[in-house]
Amino acid sequence: MTRREHIKLTGLTAVTFASPFTSFSKFNFMTDSKIFDVIIIGGSYAGLSAAMALGRSLRNVLIIDSGKPCNRQTPYSHNFITQDGIKPGIIAQNAKEQVLNYNTVKFLNDFAIGGKKIKNGFEITTENGEKIKSKKLIFSTGVKDIMPDIKGFSDCWGISVIHCPYCHGYEFKGQKTGIMANGNTAFHVASLVNNLTDNISILTSGKNDFTIEQTEKLKKNKIEVIETEISEIEHDNGSINNVVFKNGKKMNFNAVYAAIPFVQHSNIPASLGCEITEQGHIQVDDFQKTSMEGIYACGDNSTMMRSVANAVASGNIAGAMTNMELTHDNF
Numbered sequence: 001m002t003r004r005e006h007i008k009l010t011g012l013t014a015v016t017f018a019s020p021f022t023s024f025s026k027f028n029f030m031t032d033s034k035i036f037d038v039i040i041i042g043g044s045y046a047g048l049s050a051a052m053a054l055g056r057s058l059r060n061v062l063i064i065d066s067g068k069p070c071n072r073q074t075p076y077s078h079n080f081i082t083q084d085g086i087k088p089g090i091i092a093q094n095a096k097e098q099v100l101n102y103n104t105v106k107f108l109n110d111f112a113i114g115g116k117k118i119k120n121g122f123e124i125t126t127e128n129g130e131k132i133k134s135k136k137l138i139f140s141t142g143v144k145d146i147m148p149d150i151k152g153f154s155d156c157w158g159i160s161v162i163h164c165p166y167c168h169g170y171e172f173k174g175q176k177t178g179i180m181a182n183g184n185t186a187f188h189v190a191s192l193v194n195n196l197t198d199n200i201s202i203l204t205s206g207k208n209d210f211t212i213e214q215t216e217k218l219k220k221n222k223i224e225v226i227e228t229e230i231s232e233i234e235h236d237n238g239s240i241n242n243v244v245f246k247n248g249k250k251m252n253f254n255a256v257y258a259a260i261p262f263v264q265h266s267n268i269p270a271s272l273g274c275e276i277t278e279q280g281h282i283q284v285d286d287f288q289k290t291s292m293e294g295i296y297a298c299g300d301n302s303t304m305m306r307s308v309a310n311a312v313a314s315g316n317i318a319g320a321m322t323n324m325e326l327t328h329d330n331f
Contacts, residue, residue: 036062038322039124039134041112041266044069045308046299046315047140048095053319055102059326062132063099064124066111070142070265070300071308073238074158079166080309091308108132115268122272122294135329136322139274139282139290139297140315141266148260152233159238161256165192167307168255173197175254178243180230183209185259190223193257198222201251203243205229226251264301279304288318296322 038054040047043065054061069092071077077088099105114125121135147154153161161180162168173196179189182204193200200223202208208225210218218225232244233256242250262280270276275283275291281304282297284290290297298314300306 034060035121036060036132036134037326038062038136038138039064039122039132040138040140041065041124041268042140042142042299042301043096043107044092044140044142044299044311045095046142046311046318047138048092048099049312049315050138050140050296050298050319050322051099051105051315052095052102053316054323055099055105057323058104059323061105062134063105063107064110064112064126064132065107066127067109070145071158076171077308078168078170079307080312083308088308112266112268115272117272124268135294136326137272137295138318138322139266139269139295139301140299140311140318141264141269142300143262143280144265146261146263148258150230150233152235153258156233156235156238156240156256157258160235160240160254161233161258163258163260164306165189165196165257169193169196172255175199176252177201178203178251178253178256180205180256181259182206186210187214187218189257189259190218190221194221194223200224201226201253203230203256266301269295269297269301287321288314289321294325 037059038061040051040061040063043063047063051061051063071088074088076085077091078084083091100107110130111127112124113127116123121133122137123131123133125131175197176199177193177197179186179200179202181189186202187210190200190202202223202225204225204227206229207227228245228247230243231246233240234242234244240253240256242252244250269282272295273292274295277283282290282302284297284302288296288298296318298318299311303310303314
């Protein structure tokens with residue numbers, strides 16, 4: 001199946017796709033459209049991985065995705081064996097083409113805005129007005145990062161303002177690095193990054209709240225703590241030049257790690273009764289099952305381990321376990 005191949009779907013009509021996310025035109029659902037075995041909300045790495053496991057078990061699956069993955073600014077993906085250094089969009093594009101080779105898997109370019117429990121399953125409502133039913137749900141909806149009110153920050157996010165030493169740290173090894181965080185979070189990141197560079201500054205944007213022991217360890221490792229509030233990040237197309245402080249001073253950095261808050265990208269899981277952890281993730285068990293019967297979650301929405309590799313792994317588990325649940329229901 002090529003990316004621009006016309007696809008014929010039983011009971012559904014779709015046209016070509018030219019990119020990994022902004023792809024199919026709106027499906028024309030017939031009023032008597034059958035219930036899907038599974039609706040997967042979110043068609044990035046975790047969702048596509050779940051769909052492959054289900055497609056290989058001949059489950060009728062619909063993926064709903066609006067084409068806005070959280071790493072869309074990130075130039076390259078790392079720490080994913082066989083895919084190291086590949087652009088995230090290329091990984092997703094290849095995955096989508098492979099998944100849609102399984103003819104029981106369909107893709108809808110739309111945004112899910114609501115969901116409700118119905119007899120023998122669920123009904124999902126989309127932004128374009130579709131109402132689609134399924135026996136099971138998988139949420140691979142990711143999270144939405146809340147950007148601080150710092151000029152230039154969002155332009156650099158995922159490029160030179162980064163969140164994970166494992167995903168991005170090697171590319172900035174030996175370079176001048178900032179850590180935009182405080183307390184235990186800043187200390188933890190500093191301990192990891194210290195193995196990659198000996199030129200680290202922690203930027204707390206206010207009084208630090210390190211313990212005495214932490215302060216001593218930071219001094220021992222020659223990690224300075226700067227408490228002056230940040231006003232701007234100067235950059236060239238997302239690559240940092242300087243961090244600008246409110247007192248007018250500037251410091252040059254090659255990379256800045258930032259710990260920022262997030263919210264769930266979709267409120268549908270919570271509205272259906274799925275429990276949310278204190279950290280803000282969808283609560284799942286070891287098999288990606290949520291607290292609600294018939295609903296699974298995978299990817300960034302349900303773990304602090306945010307990476308393409310982990311998303312793919314959790315999606316594979318969610319797909320397999322959803323298939324097992326369908327098997328138990330029907331066998």
